[in-house]
Amino acid sequence: MDTKRLTIPVSPGAPHQARSAVAETLGPRHPRLEAVLLATSEIVSNAVQHGNLGPEDSICLEIDRPDDRVRVTVTHPGVAVTSTRRTAPGPGGWGLKIVDSLAGDWGIRHGREGVCAWFEIQAAA
Numbered sequence: 001m002d003t004k005r006l007t008i009p010v011s012p013g014a015p016h017q018a019r020s021a022v023a024e025t026l027g028p029r030h031p032r033l034e035a036v037l038l039a040t041s042e043i044v045s046n047a048v049q050h051g052n053l054g055p056e057d058s059i060c061l062e063i064d065r066p067d068d069r070v071r072v073t074v075t076h077p078g079v080a081v082t083s084t085r086r087t088a089p090g091p092g093g094w095g096l097k098i099v100d101s102l103a104g105d106w107g108i109r110h111g112r113e114g115v116c117a118w119f120e121i122q123a124a125a
Helices: 014-026 033-050 095-102
Strands: 003-009 058-064 069-076 105-111 114-122
Touching: 003 014, 014 033, 014 058, 014 069, 033 058, 033 069, 033 095, 033 114, 095 105, 095 114
Parallel strands: none
Antiparallel strands: 003 058, 058 069, 069 114, 105 114
16 A cells, blocks of 8 residues: 655645645546645644634644545544534535545544544546
């Protein structure tokens, strides 16, 4: 399994940094690149906007490519947004619903390292 790890400072630019790392790792010809980039943006944005993180904190991004899948994991020391798969109540709040629609599997767990949000997308459409 080929794993890439990157530490990203918490900032408004974190989703862009994460997308760039994913794009570089997967390459422009990956069949599900756009789906992986969008789901990555959503889980990193959730961490930055809702994780109760400060500018001194960072996000750990891991990109794995086991078998015919892509797995992206975002770990941070903050708090988690709900993992309930629901309809958003108003403007915004669609991030996890988008991840749910794109990913074959995803989840959020709490551990010693903080909050870990992850998703897996099949490489073939």
